[in-house]
Structure formats: C-alpha cells, structure tokens
Amino acid sequence: xxxxxxxxxxxxxxxxxxxxxxxxxxxxxxxxxxxxxxxxxxxxxxxxxxxxxxxxxxxxxxxxxxxxxxxxxxxxxxxxxxxxxxxxxxxxxxxxxxxxxxxxxxxxxxxxxxxxxxxxxxxxxxxxxxxxxxxxxxxxxxxxxxxxxxxxxxxxxxxxxxxxxxxxxxxxxxxxxxxxxxxxxxxxxxxxxxxxxxxxxxxxxxxxxxxxxxxxxxxxxxxxxxxxxxxxxxxxxxxxxxxxxxxxxxxxxxxxxxxxxxxxxxxxxxxxxxxxxxxxxxxxxxxxxxxxxxxxxxxxxxxxxxxxxxxxxxxxxxxxxxxxxxxxxxxxxxxxxxxxxxxxxxxxxxxxxxxxxxxxxxxxxxxxxxxxxxxxxxxxxxxxxxxxxxxxxxxxxxxxxxxxxxxxxxxxxxxxxxxxxxxxxxxxxxxxxxxxxxxxxxxxxxxxxxxxxxxxxxxxxxxxxxxxxxxxxxxxxxxxxxxxxxxxxxxxxxxxxxxxx
Amino acid sequence: xxxxxxxxxxxxxxxxxxxxxxxxxxxxxxxxxxxxxxxxxxxxxxxxxxxxxxxxxxxxxxxxxxxxxxxxxxxxxxxxxxxxxxxxxxxxxxxxxxxxxxxxxxxxxxxxxxxxxxxxxxxxxxxxxxxxxxxxxxxxxxxxxxxxxxxxxxxxxxxxxxxxxxxxxxxxxxxxxxxxxxxxxxxxxxxxxxxxxxxxxxxxxxxxxxxxxxxxxxxxxxxxxxxxxxxxxxxxxxxxxxxxxxxxxxxxxxxxxxxxxxxxxxxxxxxxxxxxxxxxxxxxxxxxxxxxxxxxxxxxxxxxxxxxxx
Numbered sequence: 001x002x003x004x005x006x007x008x009x010x011x012x013x014x015x016x017x018x019x020x021x022x023x024x025x026x027x028x029x030x031x032x033x034x035x036x037x038x039x040x041x042x043x044x045x046x047x048x049x050x051x052x053x054x055x056x057x058x059x060x061x062x063x064x065x066x067x068x069x070x071x072x073x074x075x076x077x078x079x080x081x082x083x084x085x086x087x088x089x090x091x092x093x094x095x096x097x098x099x100x101x102x103x104x105x106x107x108x109x110x111x112x113x114x115x116x117x118x119x120x121x122x123x124x125x126x127x128x129x130x131x132x133x134x135x136x137x138x139x140x141x142x143x144x145x146x147x148x149x150x151x152x153x154x155x156x157x158x159x160x161x162x163x164x165x166x167x168x169x170x171x172x173x174x175x176x177x178x179x180x181x182x183x184x185x186x187x188x189x190x191x192x193x194x195x196x197x198x199x200x201x202x203x204x205x206x207x208x209x210x211x212x213x214x215x216x217x218x219x220x221x222x223x224x225x226x227x228x229x230x231x232x233x234x235x236x237x238x239x240x241x242x243x244x245x246x247x248x249x250x251x252x253x254x255x256x257x258x259x260x261x262x263x264x265x266x267x268x269x270x271x272x273x274x275x276x277x278x279x280x281x282x283x284x285x286x287x288x289x290x291x292x293x294x295x296x297x298x299x300x301x302x303x304x305x306x307x308x309x310x311x312x313x314x315x316x317x318x319x320x321x322x323x324x325x326x327x328x329x330x331x332x333x334x335x336x337x338x339x340x341x342x343x344x345x346x347x348x349x350x351x352x353x354x355x356x357x358x359x360x361x362x363x364x365x366x367x368x369x370x371x372x373x374x375x376x377x378x379x380x381x382x383x384x385x386x387x388x389x390x391x392x393x394x395x396x397x398x399x400x401x402x403x404x405x406x407x408x409x410x411x412x413x414x415x416x417x418x419x420x421x422x423x424x425x426x427x428x429x430x431x432x433x434x435x436x437x438x439x440x441x442x443x444x445x446x447x448x449x450x451x452x453x454x455x456x457x458x459x460x461x462x463x464x465x466x467x468x469x470x471x472x473x474x475x476x477x478x479x480x481x482x483x484x485x486x487x488x489x490x491x492x493x494x495x496x497x498x499x500x501x
Numbered sequence: 502x503x504x505x506x507x508x509x510x511x512x513x514x515x516x517x518x519x520x521x522x523x524x525x526x527x528x529x530x531x532x533x534x535x536x537x538x539x540x541x542x543x544x545x546x547x548x549x550x551x552x553x554x555x556x557x558x559x560x561x562x563x564x565x566x567x568x569x570x571x572x573x574x575x576x577x578x579x580x581x582x583x584x585x586x587x588x589x590x591x592x593x594x595x596x597x598x599x600x601x602x603x604x605x606x607x608x609x610x611x612x613x614x615x616x617x618x619x620x621x622x623x624x625x626x627x628x629x630x631x632x633x634x635x636x637x638x639x640x641x642x643x644x645x646x647x648x649x650x651x652x653x654x655x656x657x658x659x660x661x662x663x664x665x666x667x668x669x670x671x672x673x674x675x676x677x678x679x680x681x682x683x684x685x686x687x688x689x690x691x692x693x694x695x696x697x698x699x700x701x702x703x704x705x706x707x708x709x710x711x712x713x714x715x716x717x718x719x720x721x722x723x724x725x726x727x728x729x730x731x732x733x734x735x736x737x738x739x740x741x742x743x744x745x746x747x748x749x750x751x752x753x754x755x756x757x758x759x760x761x762x763x764x765x766x767x768x769x770x771x772x773x774x775x776x777x778x779x780x781x782x783x784x785x786x787x788x789x790x791x792x793x794x795x796x797x798x799x800x801x802x803x804x805x806x807x808x809x810x811x
Contacts, residue, residue, distance in 0.1 A: 053683055074685035089680035091673045093797045101666075102673050103684045131797055 003029035003064065003154040003186045005050075005081075010059035012045050019045035020056065021210040029154070029186040032177060034197040034218065036230055037207035038429035040399050043190045044086070046207070047157050050188075051083035052076035063154070077103070082148030086159040086190075088140050092133040096143055099132055104150060111150075118149050122176050138169035145176070156180060157188045162196060163427050166287075174200050192230070192429040194223045208232050231431045245277050245465060251449050252276040252418055255309040259294055259473075267291035269298070269473045276418065279447045281440070283464030283481070287493050288455050291473040293335070296422045296453055300332040301325045313417060326355070331416035333407055335423045337400065341407045344396035348388075348406065349377040351395050355410050376413070384409035385435065401432025408439060419443060422453040437463060457489045471495050510636040512756065518644065518714060520752030521651040522547070522706040522723075526730035527737075527744045528654045529702025534734055535662060536695035537675040539804035541597025542582055544727025545604020546700050550575045550707025552608040555718045556615055564623060568647075568708055575704020576697050578604060583696040586806070587689050593804040605721060612718050620716025645713050647705070654702075658741040671695060675800030678807040688807055703727070729778075736785035739798040743789055751781040 005027040012020040019042045027033050037043045048054045050061060052070040061068045063079055070076050076083065090099050101111055115128065124142050132140060141161060148156055158177070162170045177200065181187050189201055197204050198218055206214045206229045214229050257272040269291050276282045286292055297303040299310070301322040310318040317325055322332065334340035342351045353362050353373045362373050377391040384405045388398070395403060404424060411419060424440070425433040440463055443450055453470075454460050460467055467484050469476040469492035476492050488498050526543050533540050540546075554571030558564060582600050585591045623645050631643030662668040670691060674681045678688045706726075711718055729751060737743035754777040762773055789795065 051683075072685060073683050077685060085683070089677070089683045091676040091680060093676045093799070093801060094669070094672060098669055098673075102669055103686075133796070 001064075002184070004062075005155055005186060005188075006062040006065075007046070007050070008060050008062065010046065010049060010056045010061070012042075012049065012054065012056050012058075018210045020049070020059075023059070023207075023210075023212055025205055025212060025215070027155075027186055027188060029184050030181065031202040032181050032187045032189055032200055034201035034204040035188060035190045035207065036192065036194070036197055036204055036226060038192055038230055038401075038431055041207040041230075042210040043207055044159060045210075047083065047159055047188070047190055050076065050081060050155075050157060052081075077151060080151065080154040081157070082151060082153035082155065083157045084141065084144040084148065084159065084161060086161075086163060088144055090132045090140055090143060093131055095129050095131055096126055096135070097128040099143060100128075100147055100150065103147075114150060115146060118146050122179065136169075137164035138166065138172070141165065141169075141173070149180075153185060155186045155188065157190070159190045160192070161189075162191070162193065170196075194226045194230075194430070197221075197226060198223065206230055227430050230429070245280050248277040248279055250275045251278045251313060252451075253309075253311040254299070255311075257295075257298060257305065257308045257310075259298060259303070259305050261294070267294055267473045269294055272475045274468065274475065274478055276449045276451060278417075278449060279444050280465045281444050281450045281452055281463050282478070283460035283467040284451065284453045284470055284475070285457060285460050285467055285489050285493060286453075286455065286470040290470050290493075292422060292453050292455075292470060294473075295470065296332075296334060296420065299420050299451065300330075300334070326414075326416075329414070329417040331411035331414065331419045333404075333411055333419065333421035333424055335426065337403050337407060338396075342395050342403060345394060347392050347394055348381070348398075349374045349391040351406070352377040352380060352391075352410050380406065380409035380413055383413065384439070399432075401428045401435075404428060404432065404436060408436065412439070412443065416448065418449045418451070420451045420453070423455060424452070425454075425456065425459060433459075457486050457493075460489070461486065469493055506636045507639070510639040512760075514639040514643070516749065516753040516756050517640070517652070518648060518752075519756055520748040521648050522709050522714070522726050523730050523733060523748035523751060524651045524654060524745055525647075525706035525709065526703045526727060527733045527748060528651075528658050528741060529699040529706075530730060531658060531734050531737075531739060531741055531744060532662075532671065533695045533699035534803060535675045535739060535800050536671045536692050537678060537800050537802035537805065537807070538586065538692050538696055539593045539597065540579065540582055540600070540696060540699055541594060541731065542579070542600025542604065543699075543703050543731050544723055544725065545601035546575045546578050546703035547604075547707035547710070547723045547727045547730075548608040548721070549578050549604045550704030551711040551722055552612045552615070552707075552718060553704070554708030555620070555711040556611065558621060558712060559615060559618055562621075564621065564712065567712060568705065571708030571712075572701040572704045575700040575702070575707070577700075579696050579700025579703070582700075583693045587692050587696070590806050590808055592806070601727065609720050612720060615718040616720070618718065620712060623713045623716065645709075647709050647713060651709075652745070655741040655745040662741070672800075675802055678802050678805075682807075682809055688809070692807075703730075706730070729781075733781070733785070736782055736789070738785075738789040738795045739800065740789065740794075743785060746788070747781055747785045750784050751777050754780050 008024050010020050010023040023046055035043050049056045049070065052073045052075045055071055061070060068079055100115060101108060104111060119126065126139050126142055132143065135143065161173060165173060177187055191197060198221065201218050204216055204218050204221060204226065205212055206226065208230065253275040255273050257269060259269040261268060267290060272295070274282065294303065298305055301320055304319055308318045309316060312328055312330060315328065317328060338344050343354065362369055374391050378389065381389055381391065386402045386405045386409065388402070398406060408424065425436050440450055452460065452463055461481060461484065464481050466478050467481050468478040469489060471493065491498055526547055530540060530543050550571040553574035554567045557570040558567035561567065578600065582596055585596045586593050625643050625645055627642035631638045662672060670686055674686060674688050674691045682688045707723060710722055733744050733747045737747050758773040758776050761768070762770055
C-alpha cells in the first residue's frame with residue numbers, strides 16, 4: 001500500500017523565534033524528498049515534530065489521511081515513522097546488539113536472525129557485539145538505520161545524514177536509500193548540501209526562517225537556483241583573485257617538520273617544509289586523517305616538536321606555546337568549533353576573553369575586566385555580523401555558522417599577520433560559507449597571510465594562491481593554484497602522483 | 502594471637518559480617534548511579550534505616566516489620582531526593598549532601614528515646630553446623646538471612662544489569678538519557694525507580710547495623726560507612742562483583758588492624774586505622790585499571806540533570 005504523509009499548518013514557536021510558521025507539505029512513497037534549508041531554517045524542528053520528540057503548537061500530521069497524535073517518540077514508532085537523527089541517538093557504552101534490542105519486545109534469538117537478514121540484504125558489515133563507541137560515524141549511522149528498518153517503517157526521515165560521513169560512506173548511504181525507496185519506503189532527506197539534493201532526491205522543498213518557500217522537482221533545479229531560494233537573496237559570486245606575489249617577502253617558514261607518535265590514532269608527519277608569503281593564502285588539501293590534525297597542532301604550538309624550525313617574521317618560534325605565538329600576531333581557528341575553539345557552556349564574552357593576551361588588558365591585577373571584554377565582544381559581534389547582540393548568551397546556543405563567525409572575529413580583531421585555519425566552513429550552510437570565504441579573502445587583500453587546511457577542494461581552489469596536498473603525513477610539491485585542477489587534487493589526495501612535464 | 506585453623510575461620514566469618522552493610526548500600530547505590538543519578542545521601546539514608554529499624558523493633562517487637570520498615574524509610578527519604586533532582590531538577594551533589602546532613606540530624610532526634618535500650622537477638626541460620634564443622638562452619642553457617650542476601654546481591658545485580666531487559670534500560674538511561682527518551686523510554690520514571698531501590702538497600706544496610714551487627718541504637722552509628730560505600734562504587738568502576746571484593750577487603754583489613762592493635766605491634770595506631778582505606782583504594786585501582794572497561798562501565802550521564810524537550 002502506498003504511503004501518503006501530509007503535514008498541515010504546523011507551527012512551533014519558541015521564545016524569541018518562530019521555528020515553524022504554518023508549514024504544509026505532502027510526501028508520497030516511491031520518491032525521495034529533500035527538505036532543504038540553512039541552519040536554523042526550521043527543518044530539524046519539523047522532523048522532530050514528525051518523530052514525536054516535540055509537539056507542535058498548531059497544525060496536524062496525516063498519515064494516509066488519518067490524523068496522527070504524535071505526543072512521544074513511541075507514537076511515531078507505532079505509526080511506522082522512523083527517524084535517524086543528526087546527532088546519533090545511540091548508547092555509546094552498550095553493544096550494537098543491545099542498542100538494537102532495547103526497544104523491541106522480540107527475544108534475542110529472533111532479533112539476531114532478523115538483524116543478520118538486514119545486514120545481508122543491504123550489504124552492511126557491522127560486528128553486533130562490540131560497543132558502539134568503537135564504531136565509525138558511518139557504522140553508527142547504519143546501526144540507527146537498522147534500528148528503523150527493524151520496525152518495517154513506512155516513512156524514514158534522515159536528518160543531515162552526511163555531515164559526519166566520508167565521501168565513500170556517503171555513496172554507500174545513497175545506494176541504500178535508493179534501495180529503501182524502491183521497496184516503497186517514503187524517504188524524507190534533510191540537508192543543506194545542494195549537490196546531495198540534486199544527485200539523490202526527486203522532489204525538493206526549501207525552508208527559510210520557518211516557512212516553506214518553494215516546492216519543486218529537482219530536475220527543474222540547478223545549484224544556483226536552489227542556493228538562491230535557500231538563502232533568499234542572490235548570492236554574490238566570490239571571485240578568485242590573482243595576487244602578484246613575486247616581490248612579496250616570506251613571512252612564515254617551516255623547515256624539517258617531523259612528528260612521530262606512539263598513538264595509533266595519530267599520523268606521523270615526515271619532513272614537511274613550506275613557506276608563506278605576505279598576503280598569500282597557502283592551501284593544504286587532503287582527505288581527513290592524513291596528518292592535518294597533527295600539522296595544525298604543531299603550527300599552533302599545541303604540540304612542540306624538537307628539531308623543527310618555524311620562522312615567523314624573522315623570529316624562531318618553534319618552541320613557543322600557542323599563547324606566546326599569539327603575542328607574535330599569529331591566530332588560529334581549529335577544526336572543531338565546539339570542543340577546540342570555544343567552550344560551549346561559557347557565555348560569548350567569556351569565550352572572547354579566553355583569547356586574551358598582554359595587550360588586550362582583559363585582566364587587571366588578577367581580576368576580570370568585564371566591561372572591557374563585553375565592549376570588545378560587542379565589536380566582534382557587529383563587525384563579523386554574528387546574528388545576536390547579546391554577549392551574555394551561552395555560546396552553545398549559537399548556530400554553527402554564527403559560532404564560526406564569532407571565533408574568526410575573535411581571532412581577527414587583533415589584526416594578526418598570519419591566520420591558520422582548519423576546515424573553517426565545515427558543516428556550515430551556504431550563507432555562512434560565503435561570508436567566511438569573503439572574510440578570508442579580505443585578509444589577504446590587507447596583506448595578511450593565511451594557511452588554509454581544508455578537506456573541501458572547492459574551497460581550496462577558490463581561496464588559495466598555492467596549494468599542496470598532504471597524504472599519509474607527507475606534503476606534496478606546492479603548486480600555484482592556476483595549474484591545479486580538482487582532478488589533479490583528487491589524484492594526489494588518493495595517494496597517486498602526477499607527472500611533472 | 503593463636504593462628505590456628507578454627508580461629509581463621511571465625512575471623513573470616515566476622516569479616517564477612519562487617520562488610521554486609523557496605524555491600525548492601527554500595528549495591529543499591531550502584532544501580533542508582535548506573536541510571537545516571539549520583540546520590541550522595543547514602544550515609545543519611547543508612548542512618549535513617551538504622552533508627553527506623555531499631556525503633557520499629559522496640560515498638561512492634563517484630564523483626565520482620567522492623568526490616569521492612571527500615572527499607573521503606575530508606576525509600577521515603579530517597580523519594581525526597583528523587584523529587585528534588587528529577588522533578589525539580591536540582592543539582593545531584595548538593596541535594597545528596599543535604600540528604601546526608603538531614604538524615605543524620607533527623608535520626609538523632611528520632612533516636613533520643615531509644616538510646617540505651619538493649620536490642621533483640623536476631624535469628625541466625627544453621628547454628629548447629631557452625632559449631633560442628635571446623636574452619637568452614639563459622640564461614641558458611643551461623644549468619645543472619647540478611648548476610649546471605651548481601652552476598653548473593655552483587656551477583657544478582659550483575660545478572661540484572663548484563664542479562665535482563667530492565668537492566669539494559671537502566672544502563673541505556675545512564676549512558677544517554679536524551680537518546681533513551683527519544684527511543685520512548687520514560688527516563689524520569691526509570692531514574693525514580695533506581696533512586697528508590699538504592700534508598701531501600703541503604704535502609705536495609707542501616708537496619709543490619711542497628712538490629713544485627715551491634716543490636717542497639719547509638720547516635721551516628723553508621724560512622725561513615727555510607728561514604729565508604731559511595732567510594733567503593735566509584736573505585737570498583739561500577740562493577741557489582743568488584744564492589745563485593747572491595748567491601749571484603751575493607752571489612753577484612755578493618756578487623757585485622759584491630760587485632761594488630763590489640764597485639765601491640767610497633768606500628769603507629771593512626772597508620773593502622775588508615776590502612777583499610779588505603780588498601781581498599783589500592784586494590785580496587787589495581788584490579789580495575791583497564792581503561793576500556795572503565796569507559797564501558799561508567800555511566801556517561803552521571804550527575805547530569807536531564808530535562809525533556811517540549
């Protein structure tokens with residue numbers, strides 16, 4: 001029997017924000033539907049309502065023209081609505097099997113048979129008896145999917161499923177989703193990644209500020225049209241600049257960077273040498289896990305290595321810690337916004353104060369100069385168009401994009417000579433990405449330098465003057481970006497080599 | 502000191518008896534903590550159990566009523582803790598500390614009229630076997646029913662957590678209440694149940710002290726055993742069997758150091774009194790130093806306040 005899911009006039013209002021404003025949509029089985037929107041557009045709120053986690057202030061959900069009362073996740077399950085959350089709803093310390101058995105009444109033997117059938121059918125390979133915390137993100141997601149499949153769902157909702165996946169895992173996921181769709185499961189796919197919408201989905205609904213602004217067939221859409229609908233204004237195309245760097249001085253130079261670790265989860269770095277000129281952006285490409293983490297930590301001073309020489313503005317800084325390096329006007333923006341760059345439980349101005357150094361005068365005689373920090377924070381919020389002016393807000397309530405703007409602002413307001421950033425736009429929506437790219441280009445225009453470590457080749461090609469690829473802890477030849485193509489990068493990132501001449 | 506076989510048997514028997522309240526309270530608290538709730542009120546709940554048990558025994562002259570009553574009193578006082586932390590979302594640590602202080606004060610007040618009243622003999626099982634079999638007799642026989650229960654409890658607890666559906670749910674709630682709630686588990690209800698169970702076991706541990714171990718009411722008679730039980734749970738890395746081992750080591754060294762003091766060895770008394778604490782911690786740290794197991798056993802959400810999205 002085909003499935004027909006309809007939401008009608010759904011509204012959900014939080015203090016100070018309308019998360020869903022009279023949302024009406026219709027979904028039918030046999031198709032994959034995309035729900036597209038920026039962070040904070042109200043997609044997650046809508047699917048949380050569909051899965052019974054929160055209840056709407058107004059409106060109704062119909063499944064096959066029957067009105068549903070979704071007061072708890074149990075109600076959604078009973079009505080065969082399955083949901084894979086963006087932040088996994090798994091129990092890390094329990095085994096895979098225990099995770100799957102917790103909400104079924106089946107006895108363990110039957111359940112194991114059933115799970116093994118699913119594993120075979122969809123070609124998943126997961127050890128059922130190891131704790132979930134030992135699984136990769138892709139495997140965890142599969143566990144979530146299996147949990148849904150065990151209940152023979154009519155509807156499967158995926159909330160930004162690829163944000164934690166590698167490219168290969170993403171491909172695998174898409175294959176599975178298409179299979180589910182063929183089997184008659186209605187799939188709702190929430191994302192802010194435009195390419196995924198075009199390659200996977202049949203129909204797309206775009207949400208903006210809590211409202212549905214468009215519903216269309218994906219074959220009628222292009223990346224640009226979807227992006228404009230999502231952001232709501234014509235996105236300015238960022239132009240790749242062509243700096244003449246020939247006569248510029250070298251500002252930063254790394255020689256003989258070696259790093260050996262006993263930790264099997266860390267990558268050793270082998271004889272890395274490079275230099276950065278004034279006003280230049282050096283891009284470092286690579287698939288994550290090839291030593292970028294270690295490289296970033298060594299450049300920022302979190303890890304100090306012996307025998308390495310790092311010259312910055314004619315001074316040897318290899319033995320200095322991050323704070324001392326900041327005094328020399330370096331700035332850092334690490335990959336993980338929540339655990340490395342900011343403390344989510346602290347208020348905005350407290351996070352700003354973490355980055356204090358001598359000249360900032362945030363602290364006087366051991367006391368916090370709150371007024372000064374707050375003024376400084378306000379300036380960051382306005383200068384870097386963070387979407388709030390409340391410096392007392394806890395940082396965890398900022399969306400990813402706004403948090404990244406805050407972090408970049410905190411780093412840049414001191415006018416550093418060199419900014420080192422690692423995946424600055426990871427997981428952000430188009431609007432925020434654009435803003436951050438513009439900001440990074442502006443730095444170069446002001447004769448300041450950047451080192452951009454990123455796993456996003458498009459971003460690297462757009463922003464870098466020269467690009468190198470890191471693979472298994474080794475750095476490739478550094479190439480001017482004019483001679484680099486995505487294909488060449490792809491080959492190098494996969495460990496291949498490109499013939500010179 | 503005569504170190505013959507029958508003496509060692511008696512010694513082991515008395516060590517077992519002294520570790521019973523620790524095993525009971527720690528096993529109860531272990532379940533509470535596995536559900537993600539840190540109740541520092543163990544000492545308070547034990548002392549309330551001790552006075553209620555003793556008072557009920559004096560008033561009703563019925564040991565069964567006294568035992569059940571002590572467990573109920575533990576349930577009631579832990580219900581206060583549950584209401585505050587789960588329904589009113591107060592901080593676990595502060596609430597638990599308050600509960601202990603409250604319990605000690607309340608028990609002293611309730612117990613005023615019961616000071617100096619002699620206790621009653623608690624029935625012991627297999628008394629004849631205790632005398633007739635050397636060595637094993639005093640170890641295995643001649644104990645109260647509560648002692649046998651206490652020594653089975655860690656194994657039951659372990660089975661419950663590892664093998665039963667309910668145990669799985671308790672662990673799931675302690676691991677990630679948000680995920681559990683999204684799976685349709687009533688997190689608050691599960692936590693209430695675990696808190697109340699912990700309370701009943703602490704109450705029973707208290708009653709063991711005032712009815713069986715030293716059958717009388719003395720103000721503050723738990724003398725810090727609640728805190729030891731709490732520490733045992735943590736140092737045993739939330740494993741019931743290790744709690745049992747820890748409790749036996751603590752009880753054992755406490756008794757042995759008393760004997761050593763009596764013999765008059767030239768070791769400072771202060772050091773001897775500190776020995777049980779030191780040795781228990783050292784042994785438990787050594788037997789549970791597998792960091793992977795620690796990670797798997799530790800309730801991730803311990804002492805974190807959970808509230809449901811609306």
